[in-house]
Amino acid sequence: MTASAPPLTRSASNLNSYVARNAKALAGLGVVVVALIVAYRWDGTQTTAVMARTVREAAPLILAALCGLVGERSGIINIGIEGQLLLSAFCGFMVGSYSGSIILAVVAALAVAGLAGTFLAWTSIRLRMDQIIAGTVINIFAIGATSFFYVPNRTMATIPTVSLGFLSDVPLVGPMLFDHGPLTYAALVAVAVVHVALFETRWGLRTRAVGEHPSAADTVGVDIFRLRYLNLTLAGMLAGLGGMALIQSAGVFNRGMSNGKGFIALAVMLIGRYRPTGVLAAALLFGFFNALQAQLQFKQVFDIPPQFFGMIPFVLTIAVLAIAGISVRPPAAVGKHYEKE
Amino acid sequence: MSDRGDPVDGTGVGAATSADQSGFERPGEVPLLEMRGLTKRFPGVVANDKVDLLLYEGEILGLLGENGAGKSTLVKMLFGIHEADEGTILFRGEELKPSDPGDAIDKGIGMVHQHFQLVPPLTVAENIVLGAETTRAGGFMNRRAAEARVRELSRQYGLDVDPTDVVGDLPVGIQQRVEILKALYRGAELLILDEPTALLTPQETDELLAIMRDLAADGVGIIFITHKLREILAVTDRVTVLRRGKSVGRTLTADATTESLAEMMVGRSVVLSVEKPPREAGEAVLSVNDVQVRDDRRQLKVKGASFEVRAGEILGIAGVEGNGQRELVEAITGLRSIVSGNVSIDGQEVVNRPRKVREMGTAYIPEDRERDGLVGPYSIADNLVLTHYYEPPFANHGVRDFEEVDKKAELLVERFDIRTPDIHTPVKSLSGGNKQKVIVARELSDDNTLVVASQPTRGIDVGSIEFIHSQLIAARNEGLAVLLVSAELDEIFSLSDRIAVIYEGRIVAQRDPAATTREEIGLLMAGGEVREDSAA
Numbered sequence: 001m002t003a004s005a006p007p008l009t010r011s012a013s014n015l016n017s018y019v020a021r022n023a024k025a026l027a028g029l030g031v032v033v034v035a036l037i038v039a040y041r042w043d044g045t046q047t048t049a050v051m052a053r054t055v056r057e058a059a060p061l062i063l064a065a066l067c068g069l070v071g072e073r074s075g076i077i078n079i080g081i082e083g084q085l086l087l088s089a090f091c092g093f094m095v096g097s098y099s100g101s102i103i104l105a106v107v108a109a110l111a112v113a114g115l116a117g118t119f120l121a122w123t124s125i126r127l128r129m130d131q132i133i134a135g136t137v138i139n140i141f142a143i144g145a146t147s148f149f150y151v152p153n154r155t156m157a158t159i160p161t162v163s164l165g166f167l168s169d170v171p172l173v174g175p176m177l178f179d180h181g182p183l184t185y186a187a188l189v190a191v192a193v194v195h196v197a198l199f200e201t202r203w204g205l206r207t208r209a210v211g212e213h214p215s216a217a218d219t220v221g222v223d224i225f226r227l228r229y230l231n232l233t234l235a236g237m238l239a240g241l242g243g244m245a246l247i248q249s250a251g252v253f254n255r256g257m258s259n260g261k262g263f264i265a266l267a268v269m270l271i272g273r274y275r276p277t278g279v280l281a282a283a284l285l286f287g288f289f290n291a292l293q294a295q296l297q298f299k300q301v302f303d304i305p306p307q308f309f310g311m312i313p314f315v316l317t318i319a320v321l322a323i324a325g326i327s328v329r330p331p332a333a334v335g336k337h338y339e340k341e
Numbered sequence: 342m343s344d345r346g347d348p349v350d351g352t353g354v355g356a357a358t359s360a361d362q363s364g365f366e367r368p369g370e371v372p373l374l375e376m377r378g379l380t381k382r383f384p385g386v387v388a389n390d391k392v393d394l395l396l397y398e399g400e401i402l403g404l405l406g407e408n409g410a411g412k413s414t415l416v417k418m419l420f421g422i423h424e425a426d427e428g429t430i431l432f433r434g435e436e437l438k439p440s441d442p443g444d445a446i447d448k449g450i451g452m453v454h455q456h457f458q459l460v461p462p463l464t465v466a467e468n469i470v471l472g473a474e475t476t477r478a479g480g481f482m483n484r485r486a487a488e489a490r491v492r493e494l495s496r497q498y499g500l501d502v503d504p505t506d507v508v509g510d511l512p513v514g515i516q517q518r519v520e521i522l523k524a525l526y527r528g529a530e531l532l533i534l535d536e537p538t539a540l541l542t543p544q545e546t547d548e549l550l551a552i553m554r555d556l557a558a559d560g561v562g563i564i565f566i567t568h569k570l571r572e573i574l575a576v577t578d579r580v581t582v583l584r585r586g587k588s589v590g591r592t593l594t595a596d597a598t599t600e601s602l603a604e605m606m607v608g609r610s611v612v613l614s615v616e617k618p619p620r621e622a623g624e625a626v627l628s629v630n631d632v633q634v635r636d637d638r639r640q641l642k643v644k645g646a647s648f649e650v651r652a653g654e655i656l657g658i659a660g661v662e663g664n665g666q667r668e669l670v671e672a673i674t675g676l677r678s679i680v681s682g683n684v685s686i687d688g689q690e691v692v693n694r695p696r697k698v699r700e701m702g703t704a705y706i707p708e709d710r711e712r713d714g715l716v717g718p719y720s721i722a723d724n725l726v727l728t729h730y731y732e733p734p735f736a737n738h739g740v741r742d743f744e745e746v747d748k749k750a751e752l753l754v755e756r757f758d759i760r761t762p763d764i765h766t767p768v769k770s771l772s773g774g775n776k777q778k779v780i781v782a783r784e785l786s787d788d789n790t791l792v793v794a795s796q797p798t799r800g801i802d803v804g805s806i807e808f809i810h811s812q813l814i815a816a817r818n819e820g821l822a823v824l825l826v827s828a829e830l831d832e833i834f835s836l837s838d839r840i841a842v843i844y845e846g847r848i849v850a851q852r853d854p855a856a857t858t859r860e861e862i863g864l865l866m867a868g869g870e871v872r873e874d875s876a877a
């Protein structure tokens with residue numbers, strides 16, 4: 001959403017070339033802005049409600065999709081994001097609930113999801129296990145464990161929203177961007193951080209090399225396996241934040257509350273073409289449909305059973321994947337075991 | 342040659358042992374690289390057996406040998422990928438024992454691998470600095486510094502590249518320059534080039550050889566691995582020949598000839614030119630009319646190719662790989678559908694059904710033998726009847742007759758000199774040359790009228806190459822039409838009765854081999870304009 005900001009420190013000619021390279025994205029952004037203004041003029045309250053909810057709904061998807069993105073950019077498919085979300089939401093909730101400390105809750109969530117990431121790296125590097133199966137193991141374990149240890153009727157303190165002063169009073173934009181729980185901000189910041197890290201740092205260069213052509217990285221002395229362990233763990237922590245984002249507003253944990261978000265995140269990653277900015281746009285799209293269906297249900301605009309509205313994100317996933325999935329090129333080494341000579 | 346005494350340290354001693362060559366060793370000069378008695382064993386094989394090697398600063402050493410002779414193993418020990426079991430490596434007079442490639446790079450050794458170690462979506466500069474990045478505080482890339490350094494190196498060594506280009510968009514020849522720059526960026530004083538000309542056009546090869554000379558003149562030592570004698574003679578200062586893991590010959594290039602090197606490499610005298618009696622070509626067997634074919638990514642890859650192959654002639658299609666040869670061959674053999682135009686064999690139109698095309702009398706030696714020519718885990722016998730297993734005498738009413746299969750297999754193994762302990766050995770355990778002989782045996786023993794041979798001798802030993810060439814000539818002499826697709830100009834020239842050149846999906850020229858030159862064909866393969874005054 002902050003794509004109008006010039007990228008880091010560049011001169012005017014670089015800004016021009018930046019505009020040229022991102023013409024489509026910027027045009028899309030323009031269309032969205034115009035549509036928002038029109039909608040706001042038409043019905044300010046509704047528009048504000050839907051858009052604020054869009055960003056809120058998008059947050060866990062962004063974090064989960066970034067988790068998948070960092071993994072695949074390093075050459076490991078992670079379909080266990082669903083499990084990581086569920087485990088971190090559960091552990092975060094339990095720790096928060098018993099200790100009363102939100103900090104401890106976040107630490108617990110990061111630790112458990114990070115550990116699940118390490119586990120995925122270990123199964124694929126050391127055990128040379130099929131990565132799809134390893135991810136499935138995480139998912140099944142998460143469902144079983146969080147159901148088994150589930151304690152009914154517990155609550156934890158909700159994480160308060162943080163309004164950013166006068167910014168939050170700006171019509172539409174304020175509630176949309178500057179009046180959220182801390183984990184929603186974290187999601188937006190994570191997009192910028194992962195983007196810069198991936199394309200502007202040594203870590204990013206090496207990560208992309210490892211995901212595309214591991215032996216090229218190996219022959220110049222990059223420790224592929226260490227980088228994959230590190231990245232999958234860090235990526236897991238992003239999913240951990242995503243799990244916390246799931247429980248931040250309600251302050252409760254429900255069985256199976258990740259509700260397919262970990263899988264939708266994979267679609268978001270794909271539609272976002274393995275780029276953090278793309279992930280942001282795609283997650284907002286999904287968030288928007290979620291928010292829209294909630295608002296339509298709430299207002300009872302149509303007399304249709306609510307389940308049909310609830311279906312929208314999933315139908316959308318299939319539709320968008322069918323259309324967009326064809327032309328997306330994943331990192332070349334994804335899913336392949338690396339044989340060291 | 343191999344009757345040398347133990348190499349003793351220092352100078353002078355070895356000179357007497359390498360026959361009467363003057364200048365083989367340079368007394369008083371510390372060699373850039375010296376290997377003494379280097380041995381590497383893998384379970385069941387000795388990959389390198391007491392190999393010696395000597396190279397001075399600013400020299401190019403040709404490392405010659407057939408596939409499997411141990412060339413790669415030898416340089417992998419130098420580059421820290423394998424550890425030597427015995428023997429020592431001296432680099433500038435000091436013992437070198439690289440623990441891994443990173444260590445070897447630090448010591449000043451660079452390697453350009455046969456399969457490029459480049460990341461296609463990254464830029465030239467990113468590829469070059471990968472693993473040795475210049476960063477600002479916090480690990481941020483200093484892209485400008487990297488690009489400036491690449492430009493500087495590129496100017497210094499005359500290797501023209503744009504550091505901001507994306508590597509995947511560059512032609513193979515330029516990618517190779519990036520690989521060389523990658524090594525120079527890391528301060529390589531010794532550069533290993535592993536089969537660097539395998540994927541290059543003749544022009545690119547000439548450019549590379551010129552680059553190698555320039556680098557050597559700048560003081561870089563080069564180990565040039567190849568099995569192409571022409572290139573060895575053109576560019577190297579000295580040659581080491583490996584055969585079955587042993588260094589069977591060390592000589593100054595000035596003292597070597599094509600024949601002497603070939604003999605060292607193979608271990609016996611080799612017939613380099615193929616005996617081919619003149620023959621009048623007959624009726625057209627294969628005719629290809631304005632054919633268009635798509636590749637796997639649904640891009641038009643063959644853009645209107647037309648030619649004929651007549652009975653009793655070999656038509657050689659020369660071209661750099663990736664110019665539509667694969668798609669063209671697959672269209673002819675019924676493996677790929679034809680977008681427009683048509684292909685006919687003996688007047689019958691080819692359809693997209695491979696078995697039908699085979700039954701029309703087509704033999705097919707595919708480019709990728711492991712994938713398209715053989716079923717690896719199946720026995721040699723089963724692979725030999727892959728084209729006929731379903732019909733008598735090999736099967737009756739859907740039940741296989743193994744006795745007949747074995748009988749046929751025994752016969753072919755004998756006739757085509759397939760070296761195997763048993764006809765029931767899985768075909769994947771054979772060497773490359775023997776695998777190819779299994780395919781050739783199967784394809785050329787049938788009663789066919791057309792042979793489509795795609796890169797039939799790629800990556801196999803000289804002995805098998807000779808044999809397969811003689812079999813193709815025999816097929817031609819018996820009146821079969823042979824379509825030969827090859828990236829090896831030597832092969833095209835020694836076998837073809839006519840040469841067609843394919844470039845970007847079109848047959849751009851047809852020539853009589855006697856009335857053209859390697860240079861002309863090379864130019865046509867690279868898309869160069871040649872006046873159509875000598876069209877065959």
